[in-house]
Amino acid sequence: MIEAEIDYDSEINSVAYRDVLLNTILGLAMIIGIVAILITVKNKMEKEASEPPGNMIVHILWPQGDTDVDLWVDGPGEPVPVGYSNKGGLLWNLLRDDLGAQPDATDINYEDAFTRGIVGGDYTVNVMCYRCPQLPQDVKVVVELNTGEPGKTEMKPLVNTTVKLVTDGQERTAIRFKLDESTKDIVPGSKNSVFKPLRSATKSETPHGSSVTPPYEH
Numbered sequence: 001m002i003e004a005e006i007d008y009d010s011e012i013n014s015v016a017y018r019d020v021l022l023n024t025i026l027g028l029a030m031i032i033g034i035v036a037i038l039i040t041v042k043n044k045m046e047k048e049a050s051e052p053p054g055n056m057i058v059h060i061l062w063p064q065g066d067t068d069v070d071l072w073v074d075g076p077g078e079p080v081p082v083g084y085s086n087k088g089g090l091l092w093n094l095l096r097d098d099l100g101a102q103p104d105a106t107d108i109n110y111e112d113a114f115t116r117g118i119v120g121g122d123y124t125v126n127v128m129c130y131r132c133p134q135l136p137q138d139v140k141v142v143v144e145l146n147t148g149e150p151g152k153t154e155m156k157p158l159v160n161t162t163v164k165l166v167t168d169g170q171e172r173t174a175i176r177f178k179l180d181e182s183t184k185d186i187v188p189g190s191k192n193s194v195f196k197p198l199r200s201a202t203k204s205e206t207p208h209g210s211s212v213t214p215p216y217e218h
């Protein structure tokens with residue numbers, strides 16, 4: 001009886017084909033998995049980037065140039081007004097102190113401050129010419145409130161005004177108002193700009209650029 005001749009070449013080719021196919025499928029699965037992870041991370045980062053880091057938000061913006069304007073804010077329960085020498089309070093945080101054209105990634109001059117939570121009570125927003133070689137300086141002041149549920153952003157505009165600073169060292173009150181915690185809005189008739197000094201109310205009179213690290217902040 002003659003045994004059937006085994007086709008070893010065909011067997012080897014078949015095994016090699018299965019290996020290649022398996023590796024290809026595994027490779028594709030890995031690529032799909034990595035792409036899915038990257039898309040998830042990207043969406044998470046975009047979501048986090050679009051959410052403001054607080055509830056009440058104050059932006060000040062002044063013209064390009066080597067001019068150092070400061071934002072000062074005060075609110076209910078804040079023991080000491082928040083500004084460049086006291087960046088973190090109980091209610092407010094100043095995000096950064098813009099020094100003008102000194103070490104800066106962009107030509108834009110702006111400062112922002114944020115509250116943690118929506119707290120009813122009296123608020124004050126001041127601007128000050130710390131170093132203004134060019135005068136006058138028109139400082140745009142915008143106040144917004146994020147009223148969205150946690151994780152959602154729903155911005156409500158509260159104030160949009162411009163303050164003219166005419167002398168070096170001048171501090172002016174841009175806006176004062178009372179916030180109603182239940183309506184999440186300004187109490188009608190409470191807006192005014194009667195001057196209330198904030199910088200002089202701080203315990204520290206740290207001069208700009210003198211004592212705080214990193215060196216580009218003060």
Ligand SMILES: [Ca+2]
Pocket residue numbers: 068069070071084097098099100111130
């Ligand atoms: Ca400043």
